[in-house]
Amino acid sequence: MTMVRKLRSRTKGPARVAGSGMLVLLVWVGLAASLSAEPPPVHFNHAGVMIPGAIGSQRLERGGPLPGYFQPVEISAPQGTIIATAEGGQFVSPQAAPMKLGLLIGMVYRLRVTGIPHNPGMEVFPTIEVIDRLYPPCGMEFTFPIPIELTQEELEMALDGKFVTRVIYLEQPESSIPAAQQPGEQSYFEVGEGESPIDMADILGRPMAILRMGARVPDAGGPDDAFMYGSPALLRWRSKATWYGTPEGPSFEVSDMPAAPRRTAPLRRVPIFRGASSR
Amino acid sequence: MTRHAEWSQSRSCSGRALIATLLACIPVVACSCRSVPSMQPIPSAATELQPPSEATLIRRSVPDKVARAEKRQRDYPVVQAAYASDAEPQKPQWQPHVPVECVADAGAPLPMCGGSHCAPPGLACPWPRDEYLCDGGDSEIQVNVGRDRELQGLELEDTVAVYETVDGETKIEPSNRVCLYAPRFAAVRQVRGVVQSEQTDQPIGVERPVVPEGYQDDQLATTAIQPEQPVGEIGRKLLNIERVGEYAISAETLQPIAAFEGGFSPHEDFLIMRTGVIRESERAQVAEAVDAAITWTHDLAMQVMLDGKEAVSISGEQKAQATFRIDVPNHPCLRVIKVASTKVAKPGDIVDFTIRFDNLGDQAIDKVVLVDNLTTRLEYVAGSAQSSRPADFSVEENQGESLLLKWEFKDPLPVGHGGLVRFHCRVR
Numbered sequence: 001m002t003m004v005r006k007l008r009s010r011t012k013g014p015a016r017v018a019g020s021g022m023l024v025l026l027v028w029v030g031l032a033a034s035l036s037a038e039p040p041p042v043h044f045n046h047a048g049v050m051i052p053g054a055i056g057s058q059r060l061e062r063g064g065p066l067p068g069y070f071q072p073v074e075i076s077a078p079q080g081t082i083i084a085t086a087e088g089g090q091f092v093s094p095q096a097a098p099m100k101l102g103l104l105i106g107m108v109y110r111l112r113v114t115g116i117p118h119n120p121g122m123e124v125f126p127t128i129e130v131i132d133r134l135y136p137p138c139g140m141e142f143t144f145p146i147p148i149e150l151t152q153e154e155l156e157m158a159l160d161g162k163f164v165t166r167v168i169y170l171e172q173p174e175s176s177i178p179a180a181q182q183p184g185e186q187s188y189f190e191v192g193e194g195e196s197p198i199d200m201a202d203i204l205g206r207p208m209a210i211l212r213m214g215a216r217v218p219d220a221g222g223p224d225d226a227f228m229y230g231s232p233a234l235l236r237w238r239s240k241a242t243w244y245g246t247p248e249g250p251s252f253e254v255s256d257m258p259a260a261p262r263r264t265a266p267l268r269r270v271p272i273f274r275g276a277s278s279r
Numbered sequence: 280m281t282r283h284a285e286w287s288q289s290r291s292c293s294g295r296a297l298i299a300t301l302l303a304c305i306p307v308v309a310c311s312c313r314s315v316p317s318m319q320p321i322p323s324a325a326t327e328l329q330p331p332s333e334a335t336l337i338r339r340s341v342p343d344k345v346a347r348a349e350k351r352q353r354d355y356p357v358v359q360a361a362y363a364s365d366a367e368p369q370k371p372q373w374q375p376h377v378p379v380e381c382v383a384d385a386g387a388p389l390p391m392c393g394g395s396h397c398a399p400p401g402l403a404c405p406w407p408r409d410e411y412l413c414d415g416g417d418s419e420i421q422v423n424v425g426r427d428r429e430l431q432g433l434e435l436e437d438t439v440a441v442y443e444t445v446d447g448e449t450k451i452e453p454s455n456r457v458c459l460y461a462p463r464f465a466a467v468r469q470v471r472g473v474v475q476s477e478q479t480d481q482p483i484g485v486e487r488p489v490v491p492e493g494y495q496d497d498q499l500a501t502t503a504i505q506p507e508q509p510v511g512e513i514g515r516k517l518l519n520i521e522r523v524g525e526y527a528i529s530a531e532t533l534q535p536i537a538a539f540e541g542g543f544s545p546h547e548d549f550l551i552m553r554t555g556v557i558r559e560s561e562r563a564q565v566a567e568a569v570d571a572a573i574t575w576t577h578d579l580a581m582q583v584m585l586d587g588k589e590a591v592s593i594s595g596e597q598k599a600q601a602t603f604r605i606d607v608p609n610h611p612c613l614r615v616i617k618v619a620s621t622k623v624a625k626p627g628d629i630v631d632f633t634i635r636f637d638n639l640g641d642q643a644i645d646k647v648v649l650v651d652n653l654t655t656r657l658e659y660v661a662g663s664a665q666s667s668r669p670a671d672f673s674v675e676e677n678q679g680e681s682l683l684l685k686w687e688f689k690d691p692l693p694v695g696h697g698g699l700v701r702f703h704c705r706v707r
Contacts, residue, residue, distance in 0.1 A: 135407055137460055140623060147464055157470055165469045170462055172409050174435070177465060178655045178680035180707045181626045188466035197467040206409055208464065 052212060053229065055198065056106030056131045070102030070235045071133045072145035073209065075111070076184055078152045082115040086228040093236075100145055102235030103130045110228050116155050124158045126150065126213040127229065132206060134170075142237050146208050149186050158214035166211040169201035405458045412624070412656055412706065414438065414632070415617040416456035424449045430650060435679045438651045440636055442644040442692070444611040450644075454615035454634060461624040461706055463656065612640035613647070613692075624706045629660065632704060637697030645691040649700060655679035656707045663703035668692075670700075 060066055075083060077097035084094035085101070091112040103109055106129075113124040128148060136144045146168060154164045166188065171177070177187050189204070191197050201207040218227050225231075405411040413436055420432040422439050428449070430441065438454040613636055620631035634651070638644055649670075653659060659682045664672050670686040677683040686700050 134410060134462060136410070136462075137623060140460075143623070144460070144462055144625070149466075154468075154470075161472070163471045165471075167467045168464050169467065170409055171465050173412055173654065173656060176463060176655050176707075178707070180658060180705070181463060183625075183627065186464060186466055188468045191467055191469050193469070193471050195469070197469040201467040204467065205465070206407075 052108040052127050052129055053106070055210065056129050059131045060106045066105045066133055069105060069133055071105055071130045072100060072102050072142045072237065073128065073130065073148050074098055074100045074145040075148045075150065077113065077150040078117050078155070080115050080117055081113060081150065084112040085234060086110040086223070086231045087234070089223070089225060089228055089231055091223070097150070100142060100237035102237065103128065104232055104234070105130050105133055107232035108229035109232065109234065110223070113150060113155065116159070117152060119156065119159060122159050124155055124213055125216060125218065126158070126211055129210045130208065131210060132208045147186060148209060148211055149184065154213055161214065163214040164212070165197050167197045167201040167207050168209045168211065169205040169207045171205045175204070410460060410462040411458040412461040412654065413456050413458040414651070414654055414657060415454045417453035422451050422453070424451060433650065433652050435652055435677065436654045438615070438617055438634065440613055440615045440647060440649045442611070442613055442647040444609070444644060445642050446609065450611060450613070452613040452615050454617040457617050457619045457632070459619060459622060459624045459630065461656070463626055610641045611644055613637070613644060614639050626706055628706045630704050630706060631701065633699060633701045635697060635699050638692045638694055641694060643691045643693045647688040647692050649686040649688070651684040652677050653679070653681040653684065653704065655681055657681060657704040658707050659684060660703040660705055665701040666698065667700070668698040
């Protein structure tokens with residue numbers, strides 16, 4: 001009987017120790033998985049409209065390949081409008097719209113818009129906050145920028161003292177608006193003062209950028225650092241398919257943007273297929 | 280006992296050591312689990328039809344990242360924005376985003392991680408889904424054919440072919456799914472009034488309206504409905520006889536028997552031939568007929584020809600009944616392939632779709648119908664539909680405010696034959 005007990009304890013001892021260790025490991029893995037579970041990398045929810053930069057910062061905290069990525073945006077405006085970006089605490093490089101920029105996600109960029117049609121001498125200082133990025137095929141990042149439109153109507157609203165918030169979101173293919181969209185004619189929904197445009201955009205698709213216009217003007221002594229939101233770094237894009245730094249002095253030509261590829265040759269006729277030669 | 284005690288002590292020590300080792304490994308595993316997952320290369324939409332070769336997608340080692348980043352810097356020079364003021368520029372806090380895991384096509388560097396090449400692990404391609412415009416295949420709800428040959432469960436983006444086999448069975452074959460990178464944007468706008476300086480000093484008065492405490496409304500009755508109730512009941516009789524009239528309905532069939540004259544012949548007028556049940560009283564007659572049947576050898580018996588193919592007898596020698604079997608091909612197979620002319624598209628672009636279908640089975644199929652339910656963002660270009668086989672083409676509006684394209688092919692599709700259809704769509 002004694003020998004039997006020895007043999008049984010001998011066979012159960014290591015198994016018991018290993019089992020205990022495995023149990024501890026499994027319990028820990030379960031707890032760790034539940035604690036470190038990240039929300040799905042899709043939309044985000046938050047409460048209402050927040051101050052510029054807050055939503056982008058929250059988006060960065062969610063993780064992903066966002067920090068340091070320059071998301072291309074294309075800013076369009078009525079013809080004749082001049083847009084200057086904030087760099088180094090000053091508005092530099094004014095140039096005619098449209099313009100393509102690479103903006104960091106989570107940062108707030110202040111612009112100065114002048115030359116507004118029918119409003120000579122007037123200025124508007126909108127901000128752009130990119131809160132998410134696209135994942136286009138490699139090499140086509142600037143072919144598919146986030147379109148940010150400064151419409152004549154909204155610029156005049158801002159001049160009249162209104163505060164305009166435009167949340168640009170990426171449409172869901174299944175629930176997209178069943179209408180053709182022409183370049184420069186971005187469809188939009190209007191929400192009332194009691195509603196949150198970012199929440200509405202979150203319901204309709206994936207919010208990508210926030211454009212805010214109106215209300216704030218720089219102090220008489222010039223724009224301070226808070227007004228410029230620190231003048232975060234940005235990249236510019238030219239049609240030569242190369243990145244380059246912000247040039248000092250006069251702006252450059254942007255009218256030689258390549259057109260979207262279109263079919264020019266007529267379609268070939270489809271021959272009637274006969275026989276099993278295609279197999 | 281002493282040896283056993285030593286062994287037990289050593290086992291206990293080893294057990295503690297094992298637990299300590301496991302506990303020591305926990306932080307290591309924890310750190311590794313909390314690291315940022317690297318981007319994984321995934322096949323692009325263009326290679327969805329065929330498995331990607333190993334040469335096209337390569338994972339590079341860590342030292343290559345530096346060389347690749349340098350090469351990218353040469354090919355795609357990234358220069359930090361310069362500052363126009365004389366103030367010393369601040370050193371940026373960010374670091375340039377360097378995709379470290381993605382290379383494609385013989386090691387060509389990728390300037391940025393694109394959606395068609397990289398996706399977080401565990402997510403299906405194409406990723407992100409909301410940036411791609413897909414068409415084709417059979418989505419979540421499986422397409423079925425109703426009794427009246429109506430397609431059920433046909434969702435947007437679905438592309439299926441419906442056909443009938445030689446034995447009358449209706450089959451459905453979905454195509455592959457084609458995805459284009461075509462993100463589209465919309466906006467939500469809010470306009471608020473801004474009040475820069477508004478101040479309320481003090482109230483100048485209190486408005487306190489006096490309201491009535493009550494309200495009484497007396498209305499005279501204008502109509503009285505039977506104010507008096509009955510005081511007695513004379514009597515009431517229930518129905519105790521019911522006459523039911525049923526008329527005979529003439530039962531006659533209007534379908535005459537065709538090609539079957541005289542009923543059963545004497546040699547086959549048995550219950551087993553009629554119903555398959557053997558009657559004991561007919562056994563002798565059946566045996567006689569069996570002997571008569573056995574005298575017919577295969578050479579003398581009638582040769583069965585079905586559909587131009589010789590039947591093979593599998594009957595035994597001593598059996599009256601002979602079962603002839605013919606190997607009817609019953610493996611229908613229709614392959615439907617859908618391709619698009621481009622992998623990326625912007626609103627307003629024209630995309631050409633081509634659908635090829637081939638009968639890869641071992642029997643001809645009939646009543647082939649090809650259906651493409653266009654998604655919301657695809658607008659069919661009128662008059663652009665082409666077909667290599669005679670077909671009736673029709674369109675109808677679908678639930679996505681787009682069109683459902685349908686080709687109904689007139690002729691059966693023989694074995695080994697196929698066809699093409701082609702149409703153009705404008706990306707909305």
